[in-house]
Amino acid sequence: MQERISDAELAVMEVLWEEAPLAAKQIAGKLSDSRGWTLTTVKTLLSRLAAKAAVSHAQDGRQFLYTPAVEREDYVTGESRRLVDRLFGGKFMPLVAHLAEKEKLSDNEIAEIERLLEEMKS
Amino acid sequence: MQERISDAELAVMEVLWEEAPLAAKQIAGKLSDSRGWTLTTVKTLLSRLAAKAAVSHAQDGRQFLYTPAVEREDYVTGESRRLVDRLFGGKFMPLVAHLAEKEKLSDNEIAEIERLLEEMKS
DNA sequence: TCATAGCGATTACGGGTGTAGTCAAGCAGG
DNA sequence: CCTGCTTGACTACACCCGTAATCGCTATGA
Numbered sequence: 001m002q003e004r005i006s007d008a009e010l011a012v013m014e015v016l017w018e019e020a021p022l023a024a025k026q027i028a029g030k031l032s033d034s035r036g037w038t039l040t041t042v043k044t045l046l047s048r049l050a051a052k053a054a055v056s057h058a059q060d061g062r063q064f065l066y067t068p069a070v071e072r073e074d075y076v077t078g079e080s081r082r083l084v085d086r087l088f089g090g091k092f093m094p095l096v097a098h099l100a101e102k103e104k105l106s107d108n109e110i111a112e113i114e115r116l117l118e119e120m121k122s
Numbered sequence: 123m124q125e126r127i128s129d130a131e132l133a134v135m136e137v138l139w140e141e142a143p144l145a146a147k148q149i150a151g152k153l154s155d156s157r158g159w160t161l162t163t164v165k166t167l168l169s170r171l172a173a174k175a176a177v178s179h180a181q182d183g184r185q186f187l188y189t190p191a192v193e194r195e196d197y198v199t200g201e202s203r204r205l206v207d208r209l210f211g212g213k214f215m216p217l218v219a220h221l222a223e224k225e226k227l228s229d230n231e232i233a234e235i236e237r238l239l240e241e242m243k244s
Numbered sequence: 245t246c247a248t249a250g251c252g253a254t255t256a257c258g259g260g261t262g263t264a265g266t267c268a269a270g271c272a273g274g
Numbered sequence: 275c276c277t278g279c280t281t282g283a284c285t286a287c288a289c290c291c292g293t294a295a296t297c298g299c300t301a302t303g304a
Contacts, residue, residue: 006261010208024281041263043282048261062271062281076209077224080217083205086132087198092221095202096235100242102199103214110239113218117232120222130292146252163293165252170291184251184301 002070002078003052011035012045016055017072021065124192124200125174133157134167138177139194143187 005013011034015027028042046066049055057064088094105113127135133156137149150164168188171177179186210216222232 004260007208008262037262038264039281040265044262044264047283064282073224076220079205079209080221080224083201086129087201092225092227093231093234093238096218096221097238098198099202099206099214099217100239102202105214105239105242107243109215110243113215114236114239116215116219117222117236120227121229121232126290128291147250159292160294162295166292166294169253186252 016068021067138190143189
């Protein structure tokens with residue numbers, strides 16, 4: 001089982017999932033806007049992500065180029081599983097039911113989801 | 123926004139959601155089996171939960187009786203929202219799509235969800 | 245009345261997280 | 275060749291978390 005990615009680290013991953021490989025400076029460039037982080041902060045997060053084997057880095061002259069080592073897809077699946085296990089006894093139905101109820105979906109949205117599910121049927 | 127409840131604290135909350143009010147000792151009784159926690163550990167968690175205002179406690183002679191101060195329903199909703207916001211851009215649809223695909227919902231389950239959604243239509 | 249058992253409160257401590265400063269090394273420019 | 279900028283590595287530090295021992299108070303039984 002792969003180590004967990006913290007909230008702050010996730011922000012870094014999101015940047016990399018959108019575009020990779022990138023150098024620390026470029027990542028920091030994007031995150032200093034949205035998050036107000038300094039370059040060193042981003043570098044720390046990158047080291048931790050590397051330690052967790054969530055990103056891989058390849059030397060490129062003086063600097064490193066970072067690339068995600070986990071797919072966003074897989075991460076999302078894992079986190080969803082975790083929530084479902086923690087709160088819904090491992091069953092997906094209740095999650096969907098719960099959200100559907102709480103989020104007051106419009107008839108249109110419901111129809112859309114139904115269409116999607118229909119396609120999904122094998 | 124209410125403070126977050128940690129994993130260990132959640133175990134305590136689950137006990138209280140099932141039955142309340144309870145004294146620390148009774149809660150510890152249930153959790154020492156399932157989790158192997160000592161009484162003091164449970165007391166620490168209860169203090170932290172009280173500090174976070176997630177439980178309320180009323181004096182009962184020498185001891186406290188603890189009661190949840192947040193509904194499980196609300197907690198579950200909050201955590202689900204959090205997941206959806208963090209990973210699915212706040213949209214419900216992609217979550218369902220993701221789950222349906224990744225978790226290989228059976229046709230039966232899909233049908234069940236559809237039934238549920240159908241009921242939901244106003 | 246006095247010891248004691250039983251409570252919550254306080255303290256502990258190693259590991260993770262958020263956020264960042266400082267250090268050491270190497271490459272570039274004078 | 276030396277100096278300084280750039281870059282990753284190391285260090286820092288406060289706070290949260292998991293897990294627990296110990297302290298201090300008080301009611302109760304002898």
